Amino acid sequence: xxxxxxxxxxxxxxxxxxxxxxxxxxxxxxxxxxxxxxxxxxxxxxxxxxxxxxxxxxxxxxxxxxxxxxxxxxxxxxxxxxxxxxxxxxxxxxxxxxxxxxxxxxxxxxxxxxxxxxxxxxxxxxxxxxxxxxxxxxxxxxxxxxxxxxxxxxxxxxxxxxxxxxxxxxxxxxxxxxxxxxxxxxxxxxxxxxxxxxxxxxxxxxxxxxxxxxxxxxxxxxxxxxxxxxxxxxxxxxxxxxxxxxxxxxxxxxxxxxxxxxxxxxxxxxxxxxxxxxxxxxxxxxxxxxxxxxxxxxxxxxxxxxxxxxxx
Numbered sequence: 001x002x003x004x005x006x007x008x009x010x011x012x013x014x015x016x017x018x019x020x021x022x023x024x025x026x027x028x029x030x031x032x033x034x035x036x037x038x039x040x041x042x043x044x045x046x047x048x049x050x051x052x053x054x055x056x057x058x059x060x061x062x063x064x065x066x067x068x069x070x071x072x073x074x075x076x077x078x079x080x081x082x083x084x085x086x087x088x089x090x091x092x093x094x095x096x097x098x099x100x101x102x103x104x105x106x107x108x109x110x111x112x113x114x115x116x117x118x119x120x121x122x123x124x125x126x127x128x129x130x131x132x133x134x135x136x137x138x139x140x141x142x143x144x145x146x147x148x149x150x151x152x153x154x155x156x157x158x159x160x161x162x163x164x165x166x167x168x169x170x171x172x173x174x175x176x177x178x179x180x181x182x183x184x185x186x187x188x189x190x191x192x193x194x195x196x197x198x199x200x201x202x203x204x205x206x207x208x209x210x211x212x213x214x215x216x217x218x219x220x221x222x223x224x225x226x227x228x229x230x231x232x233x234x235x236x237x238x239x240x241x242x243x244x245x246x247x248x249x250x251x252x253x254x255x256x257x258x259x260x261x262x263x264x265x266x267x268x269x270x271x272x273x274x275x276x277x278x279x280x281x282x283x284x285x286x287x288x289x290x291x292x293x294x295x296x297x298x299x300x301x302x303x304x305x306x307x308x309x310x311x312x
Contacts, residue, residue, distance in 0.1 A: 038142025048259035
């Protein structure tokens with residue numbers, strides 16, 4: 001009996017030391033990743049999160065909910081709406097083992113004295129579990145609020161994280177920036193904090209580049225319509241969302257998958273070209289990476305391969 005207990009003790013020690021999860025994989029397998037998303041704002045966020053949850057090259061450590069307030073559809077509780085959708089997606093995909101955290105419901109303030117949200121604390125905690133040699137990756141699909149708050153509260157995480165931000169417009173030939181873009185506009189102080197933070201590894205998937213990844217509704221319906229669970233959930237989101245920013249394509253035959261582009265680019269770097277540029281002249285002069293070109297057809301194929309396999 002004592003022999004059995006001793007063997008059990010050894011097995012349990014190895015189990016926890018190797019960081020095994022209830023899915024039988026080690027926590028250090030794949031790219032360690034947190035996704036921060038203003039999911040309730042749009043349609044493409046949901047498609048991007050579904051892709052990231054299914055991506056075998058990711059070790060998805062958590063999804064954090066972000067606020068948005070400049071949309072005419074925005075309520076007073078946008079972060080809670082994003083959090084609700086995040087949880088619904090995880091439940092539909094049987095991945096409730098992935099933590100979902102609530103971020104700040106407001107942009108950072110000028111005095112930078114924000115109360116620490118669940119999301120910001122989670123980012124700090126996970127960053128300290130990584131190192132400058134093996135960084136924690138963070139994809140930002142909305143405003144930079146939660147990541148900026150984490151850096152403000154604990155600057156020691158800067159060397160431990162690699163940030164991948166979807167935002168602003170950029171002209172590569174002239175290196176001219178336009179920060180009058182939805183994600184950037186929902187927390188201008190936060191995005192400038194990231195641009196000004198020396199030593200922060202920052203890559204940006206601009207709206208200029210990601211706008212080329214466009215899904216057609218007829219193709220989405222071919223793959224997802226009539227498929228219970230995740231399939232119908234994504235189709236219903238597309239059908240019922242009020243696309244307020246444009247009068248073009250009133251039948252919603254197409255949708256720009258801005259957020260999908262940054263997810264697939266991180267998972268498969270060969271599908272995107274990243275070039276080095278200096279920050280805008282009004283910011284601290286330093287170098288950041290900017291995605292200047294993406295392989296749209298291959299990105300869409302990879303996306304549908306993952307979704308089709310899951311639905312089957």
